[in-house]
Amino acid sequence: MFTGIVKAVGQIAAKDISQGEGRLQIDTANLDISSAKLGDSIAVCGCCLTVVELTATGFAADVSRETLELTILGGLEVGSAVNLEPALTLQEPLGGHLVTGHIDGIGEVVSVAENTQSIALQVRVPEPLARYVAKKGSICIDGISLTVNDVDGAVAHLTIVPHTREQTIIANYVSGTRVNIEVDIIARYLERFSQYT
Numbered sequence: 001m002f003t004g005i006v007k008a009v010g011q012i013a014a015k016d017i018s019q020g021e022g023r024l025q026i027d028t029a030n031l032d033i034s035s036a037k038l039g040d041s042i043a044v045c046g047c048c049l050t051v052v053e054l055t056a057t058g059f060a061a062d063v064s065r066e067t068l069e070l071t072i073l074g075g076l077e078v079g080s081a082v083n084l085e086p087a088l089t090l091q092e093p094l095g096g097h098l099v100t101g102h103i104d105g106i107g108e109v110v111s112v113a114e115n116t117q118s119i120a121l122q123v124r125v126p127e128p129l130a131r132y133v134a135k136k137g138s139i140c141i142d143g144i145s146l147t148v149n150d151v152d153g154a155v156a157h158l159t160i161v162p163h164t165r166e167q168t169i170i171a172n173y174v175s176g177t178r179v180n181i182e183v184d185i186i187a188r189y190l191e192r193f194s195q196y197t
Contacts, residue, residue, distance in 0.1 A: 001098060001101075002043045002085050002087060002096075003088055003094055003096040003145060004046075004085070004097055004138075004144055005096045006084065006085055007086065008031035008084045009081050009083060009084065011080060012025070012026065012027075013057065014060075015078055023052070023062050024060065025058065026049075026082065026084070028042075028059065028084060031058075033059060036054060036059065036086070038052060038054070039051065041101065042084060042085070043086075043099070044084060045076075045082045045169075046083065046101065046143030046180045046182055047067065047073055047143070048100070048101025048102065070103060071106065072106060072178050075178065083168050083169055085143055095145075096140075096145025097138040097140075099182060099185075101182075103180045103182055104129055105126035105128070106126065106180065107123045107125045107141065107180075108177070109122070109124075109174065109177040109178075109179060110155055112174060119160040119170070120157070120158075121157075121160050122155050122157055122158070123158065123179060124155050125183075126181070129183050130151075132187040133156050134148065135149070138184045139158075139183060139184065140181070140183075141158075144170065146158050146160075
């Protein structure tokens with residue numbers, strides 16, 4: 001589990017993909033992973049990856065065909081910036097919302113508009129996920145826990161405060177940027193529960 005509070009921005013250091021599967025090597029920049037062990041989970045742009053190798057500058061993770069096809073990771077090139085968050089521990093405050101690291105779909109940035117200090121961001125989620133996005137609810141975009149200001153069909157309206165802009169890859173977003181989407185897990189469970197009541 002994760003919180004959607006990004007701890008560092010790293011980058012794709014190496015990418016070895018063959019026949020639709022392979023391994024990514026992540027440079028973790030200033031993220032302290034000195035206590036990380038093989039088998040630990042680290043979210044990369046919101047996608048939960050398992051550490052299979054520790055390197056001098058970060059870690060490596062195997063990525064399946066499904067991960068590469070259903071997330072933005074397959075389209076990232078060496079040098080691409082990525083949001084990073086280690087798994088939640090019981091000693092940490094839950095600053096965002098409960099995030100599983102299981103990507104529900106790929107969304108697309110519709111618009112990015114500068115306000116006085118913040119950014120007004122609009123993201124189109126895949127149509128089947130729109131029912132899980134609610135005004136004042138939570139959504140996770142590229143591993144970032146965000147509050148939905150409003151919803152217009154499948155478009156979520158979000159406000160990005162300066163701290164989030166500075167500590168994540170959101171500053172790189174432009175219209176058309178593809179992003180990982182994880183909807184609020186509570187909405188998914190409520191829907192499932194309602195099918196049996």
